[in-house]
Amino acid sequence: MTHPLNLDRLSRRLGHAFRQPQLLRQALTHRSYSATNNERFEFIGDSILNYTVARMLYDRFTQLSEGELSRLRANLVNQSTLADIARELSIGDCLFLGEGELKSGGHDRASILADALEALFAAVSFDADFNQAEAVVRQLYHSRITAIDPNKHAKDAKTRLQEALQAKRYSLPRYTILDQTGEAHEQSFRVCCDLAEIGICTQGQGGSRRAAEQQAAERALEALDAQARHNAPRKN
Amino acid sequence: MTHPLNLDRLSRRLGHAFRQPQLLRQALTHRSYSATNNERFEFIGDSILNYTVARMLYDRFTQLSEGELSRLRANLVNQSTLADIARELSIGDCLFLGEGELKSGGHDRASILADALEALFAAVSFDADFNQAEAVVRQLYHSRITAIDPNKHAKDAKTRLQEALQAKRYSLPRYTILDQTGEAHEQSFRVCCDLAEIGICTQGQGGSRRAAEQQAAERALEALDAQARHNAPRKN
Numbered sequence: 001m002t003h004p005l006n007l008d009r010l011s012r013r014l015g016h017a018f019r020q021p022q023l024l025r026q027a028l029t030h031r032s033y034s035a036t037n038n039e040r041f042e043f044i045g046d047s048i049l050n051y052t053v054a055r056m057l058y059d060r061f062t063q064l065s066e067g068e069l070s071r072l073r074a075n076l077v078n079q080s081t082l083a084d085i086a087r088e089l090s091i092g093d094c095l096f097l098g099e100g101e102l103k104s105g106g107h108d109r110a111s112i113l114a115d116a117l118e119a120l121f122a123a124v125s126f127d128a129d130f131n132q133a134e135a136v137v138r139q140l141y142h143s144r145i146t147a148i149d150p151n152k153h154a155k156d157a158k159t160r161l162q163e164a165l166q167a168k169r170y171s172l173p174r175y176t177i178l179d180q181t182g183e184a185h186e187q188s189f190r191v192c193c194d195l196a197e198i199g200i201c202t203q204g205q206g207g208s209r210r211a212a213e214q215q216a217a218e219r220a221l222e223a224l225d226a227q228a229r230h231n232a233p234r235k236n
Numbered sequence: 237m238t239h240p241l242n243l244d245r246l247s248r249r250l251g252h253a254f255r256q257p258q259l260l261r262q263a264l265t266h267r268s269y270s271a272t273n274n275e276r277f278e279f280i281g282d283s284i285l286n287y288t289v290a291r292m293l294y295d296r297f298t299q300l301s302e303g304e305l306s307r308l309r310a311n312l313v314n315q316s317t318l319a320d321i322a323r324e325l326s327i328g329d330c331l332f333l334g335e336g337e338l339k340s341g342g343h344d345r346a347s348i349l350a351d352a353l354e355a356l357f358a359a360v361s362f363d364a365d366f367n368q369a370e371a372v373v374r375q376l377y378h379s380r381i382t383a384i385d386p387n388k389h390a391k392d393a394k395t396r397l398q399e400a401l402q403a404k405r406y407s408l409p410r411y412t413i414l415d416q417t418g419e420a421h422e423q424s425f426r427v428c429c430d431l432a433e434i435g436i437c438t439q440g441q442g443g444s445r446r447a448a449e450q451q452a453a454e455r456a457l458e459a460l461d462a463q464a465r466h467n468a469p470r471k472n
Contacts (some may be wrong), residue, residue: 046290
């Protein structure tokens with residue numbers, strides 16, 4: 001049984017004293033334990049988390065593109081990072097689980113821990129308001145976000161495209177000069193970046209071949225992202 | 237050229253008078269027009285939108301599951317709905333577009349309109365705060381959310397599973413009774429729901445065959461969602 005002292009300690013670690021302790025309890029209740037569980041809380045908590053981490057990254061990495069911010073956030077809000085934070089908070093000791101989950105180690109299952117942590121953000125927002133929930137997320141993510149090395153994420157578009165393709169085991173892009181105009185000192189290049197295998201072909205323009213290729217690669221990355229989003233769940 | 241009167245009218249329609257009009261302008265600036273454009277704003281605006289619509293749905297549809305709320309939200313925040321709202325606000329008349337986009341009808345392109353609307357939510361949050369941006373989203377979505385018929389979305393799990401499978405052109409699930417225990421007046425059924433084609437097999441338990449099947453179907457829907465998330469971009 002979850003000991004009330006564990007809940008007190010969790011509250012302190014979150015930096016929020018619940019006026020309505022039943023909200024804290026519901027956030028920690030897995031569906032295997034009760035019909036009054038944390039599943040709907042998680043829906044709200046997830047979006048509080050996404051906004052807050054987005055805003056922290058936006059303010060800290062003023063030079064990064066939307067795509068790069070998005071990739072950074074994905075690493076910070078995935079199940080594995082959430083479960084790590086949940087373990088730091090000892091959320092496992094506070095869960096209300098059904099018997100089956102209890103016996104099969106649900107206390108330390110990443111999905112259960114991550115869901116409960118997201119649900120806690122919602123519970124704080126219901127108990128106080130959005131801003132208080134945001135403050136809780138900020139405090140939990142502060143060290144993780146200050147630890148990110150911005151230079152590590154300032155890779156150029158061609159490098160990022162190559163890495164994205166390799167991660168999906170696609171062949172590398174082929175860059176071709178489409179045309180080259182202007183005098184020697186003010187040339188303009190038009191280049192295409194061909195990902196034949198996945199049916200993406202983008203163009204870029206610039207004062208040097210390299211600049212044109214970077215632009216074409218940036219657009220290919222966007223097209224790749226759009227394609228992946230298109231194939232994502234609920235959009236098929 | 238975007239006329240300043242158009243920007244005034246847009247501000248009024250959003251219900252927010254900008255103290256820093258350069259934020260309004262940047263939210264309306266496409267990357268084809270200037271390096272100071274709305275791409276990073278969009279990253280923040282998207283998450284303000286997701287939270288606010290999540291919270292509106294959560295409060296209104298108190299009986300819907302997380303999965304159902306998530307499906308409802310997906311329909312409300314997709315590019316097509318955003319572009320519709322952007323057209324209602326005449327955002328097309330306010331955009332700053334590069335020459336190429338101007339000539340090719342960028343003023344009415346759904347992707348450009350949707351991105352600008354999301355960027356506007358961010359601009360309001362930067363100009364005032366999160367709560368003001370939330371208020372703007374709430375006002376724009378109010379009629380769309382009150383128009384949703386909750387009954388239409390209260391489909392049972394077996395129906396929703398069947399629809400989800402049909403949408404992906406998979407064959408229908410096979411339900412089998414695994415065991416049936418207890419006296420006639422308090423029987424317990426254990427049923428499995430087999431989606432052999434996609435390697436998902438879930439169990440459900442209940443006081444009737446139908447109840448057990450519904451639970452198995454609900455779990456199959458969750459497994460299907462989890463599988464789709466697992467195959468989604470950046471998680472491969």
